[in-house]
Amino acid sequence: MAGKMDQAHHFNQLLEAAAQDRPTVSNSGDLLRPLTHGVVIRPLTTHSDARGTVTELMDERWGYPDAIRSSYTFTIRPGVVKGWNLHRRHQDRYTLLTGEIELVLYDTRPASPTFGQICKVVLSEHRRVLVNVPVDVWHADHNIGSRDATIVNFPTEPYDYANPDKYRLPIDTDLIPYSFGPGATGW
Incomplete structure (x- = not known):
């Protein structure tokens, strides 16, 4: 009987110390x-x-203020992080074709109501979305899946080879309050 009481006490002790998940x-x-x-x-x-599937990636009727001026694809290997980076003149507009990534955003725009906040958005081939990254928002893409992720980007400006609109920080920078975890690789 004492063993059962100890087990029940231990269970209750663990439950009291635990934090219940909040709805996300x-x-x-x-x-x-x-x-x-x-x-x-x-x-x-x-x-x-x-026969297969067709996914509509971009349509001018969706009300995006900037027309498609460029598009490209990129891949991210499993476990790898691409970022931190920021654009001063253009927005990124992503959709994921294969795999699964976590898009991590850090807002440092002084006038923004979400200034100083981290936001994470999971992109998955099982529920495809188009997501934009505003100008002056730091962002990184972390492949959280088990295979290469393929992403299409429709930036609001074409790449400027003479003056690239890309600013980078290392993925383990102390300037952004976020960690991709031990062993994260990428740049």
């Missing part, structure tokens, strides 16, 4: 935490039939 998404899958100011996540429509 609604039952429809929408994020409950605030997004970085200016970030819009647009669910993408995928049409599926016996």
Whole structure:
């Protein structure tokens, strides 16, 4: 009997010390935490039939103020981080085709209502979205899946080879209050 009491006491002790998870998404899958100011996540429509799928990636009728002027794809290997980087003149507009990444945003815009906040958005091939990264928001892409992730970007300006609009910090910088965990690789 004493053994059972000790086990029950130990269980209760652990439960009292534990923190219960807070809800992070609604039952429809929408994020409950605030997004970085200016970030819009647009669910993408995928049409599926016996032949395969078609996913609409960008449409001018969606109301994005900047037309498509450039697009490119990039990949990220499993466990690798691309970032931290920031753009002063253009927004990124991502959609993920394969794999799974966590897009981590850090808002340092002084006038922003989300100044100083970290925001994490998971992009997955199982629920494709188009997400924009506003000007002057630091961001990094972390492949949290088990295979290469393939992303399409529709930046609001084409790449400027003479004057690249890209500023970088190391992924383990002390200037951003976020850690990708021990052993994270990338730049």
